[in-house]
Amino acid sequence: MSEIPHVVVSRLPIYLRALENIAAEGLTCISSQELSERLGISAAQIRKDLSMFGEYGKQGRGYPVAALTEALRRHLHVDRMWDVVLVGVGDLGHALARYKGFPDHGFRIAMAFDKDPEKIGTRVGEIEVEDVRYMARRVQENGILVGMIATPANAAQEAANTLVFAGVRALLNYAPIHLTVPDDVRVEYLDPVIPLQRMTYYL
Amino acid sequence: MSEIPHVVVSRLPIYLRALENIAAEGLTCISSQELSERLGISAAQIRKDLSMFGEYGKQGRGYPVAALTEALRRHLHVDRMWDVVLVGVGDLGHALARYKGFPDHGFRIAMAFDKDPEKIGTRVGEIEVEDVRYMARRVQENGILVGMIATPANAAQEAANTLVFAGVRALLNYAPIHLTVPDDVRVEYLDPVIPLQRMTYYL
DNA sequence: TAGATTGTTAATCGATTAACAATC
DNA sequence: TAGATTGTTAATCGATTAACAATC
Incomplete structure (x- = not known):
């Protein structure tokens, strides 16, 4: 079953994204050599x-672009x-809630929570900001499995605990x-400082 | 010289971030075992x-926290x-321009460019949005070596070309x-869809 | 058919781990 | 001193590459 190494899995979304771009260019078939040059x-x-x-x-x-795209979507479970x-x-959460790139790639921000009374009740993107106190219940009731944390550092672990509990x-x-x-919860990190520092090492 | 593998370099900012948090907790010394559990x-x-x-x-x-922190900053070239x-x-660029996490970690958004006349001349964070037509010259004149691209996909490669040229x-x-x-230009990617799809594979 | 490109094997390369003498 | 933890070596583990028979 899951004998596929994570390094391989981690490249699949990159192949998928490339294939989507290639399809948009009108190509129906692409060789590994051509993909190699692009990626x-x-x-x-x-x-x-x-x-x-x-x-x-x-x-x-x-590789036939359409069939491979579909297969990758299926394997990555983003055919839903x-x-x-x-x-x-905050600024970042706001940007994420309005980000256009999610819906076409398998994701929909269904709920947003904050603890600031000034923000609760306001609309952002398609949804209304809710009170973080009700997050556990709401997430649980809706069977939500994917979360995005865009809080300050000092609130992130607690947010994670609540989400995992839910x-x-x-x-x-x-x-x-x-x-x-x-162990059964996956985390991916997107702190922009980390990749910047990875690059300045070489400057 | 640069015989240090990139996998190692890529972990250094993670150690640095952890050490900063550990210092904030008031610890002055940390073992590899303790760090291991945290990371x-x-x-x-x-x-x-x-x-x-x-x-x-x-x-x-x-490891003495302060000395190691300082050493890592030096090696990563973020002691400047x-x-x-x-x-x-857009929404994302706006959030980045106002992000509080950069200044304390070696980075300052010094200039921002857009092609939308509605945005040019407006202020965001500490700076004023400039016309992307003048980007090459301005970047070159100021000797800027680090860039962040937060344009739509169809403008990103051209933005990169201009920045590299500059x-x-x-x-x-x-x-x-x-x-x-x-080859002598480094790129790091932060498309949020990629890590999301890396996780849904396992759901 | 001839040319191109796959899927796969074996060889290479590199990264991680285990273990321990050195030493604070 | 006794206990703890480093830095480093050798062993293990895993990932990448090169090469080519199979085949479209």
Whole structure:
């Protein structure tokens, strides 16, 4: 079953995004060599990764864009729409709630919570900001499995605890802090300072 | 010289962030074991990584927080302030320009550009949005080496080209597209859809 | 058919872990 | 001193690459 290494899984969304762009250009078939040049990932790597999920390629031609796109969406479980809960509606949370890139890629911000009375009740994007005190119940009742944390650092771990308690199993964390969560909960980090510092090392 | 593997470099900002939090808690010394529990990185890994930069630890006690923090800042070149150019002042660019986490960690948004006449001339954070047509010259004149791209996907590659032409050598890209740049330019990606899809694979 | 490109194997390369002497 | 923890070595583990028979 899940004998597919995480490094491979972590590249699948990148392949998917590239294939969507390639389809938008009107191409119906793409070779691993061509993909390699577009992504900076070796052609051998791409073929090996994709072969773990089935034989989608055709010798002499390459990979059919539409069929491979569909297959990747299926394997990544984004051939459906995931409801997402957002915690923290500051500048960043606001931007996330209005971000146009989610709906077409499997995600919908379904609820947003904040603790600031000034924000509670206001609208952002398609939804109304709710009181974080009711978050656990609301998340649980709606069976939401994906959360985004856009609170200040000092509120992030508590937000994570509440979300995990409420059943969330995947967390996207923008706060500049490592989150401690149970083993069956996934966390991905998007603190912008980290990648910036990774680059200044080389400057 | 640069015989330090990139995987190691990529963990340094994470150690630095943790040490800053640990210092804020008032601790002056921390063992690799304790750090391991906080970060989910093995103690052996942490010791091996840190030993590549010098012998900061004391047997029996652990690592002195202040000295190690300072050393990491130095190695990452964030013991100075980097001026950053921001391209694209939509919701996300707006949030980035006002983000409080940059100044204390080595970065200052020094300029912001957009092509929308409605936005040009408005203020965001500490700065005024400028016309993207003058970006190359302004960036070059100020010797800016770090850029952040928060434009729509279809404008991102052109923004990158302009920035690279103007001398930028490190790019943080929020647009959902792979950027093609010369070998001596670093790019890090922060498209939020990618990490979300990495997690839904396991749901 | 000839040319191109896949899927896969074996070889290489690199990263992580376990273990322990050195030492604070 | 006794206990704890480092820095480092050797062993393990895993990921990437090169190469090519199979085949569209």
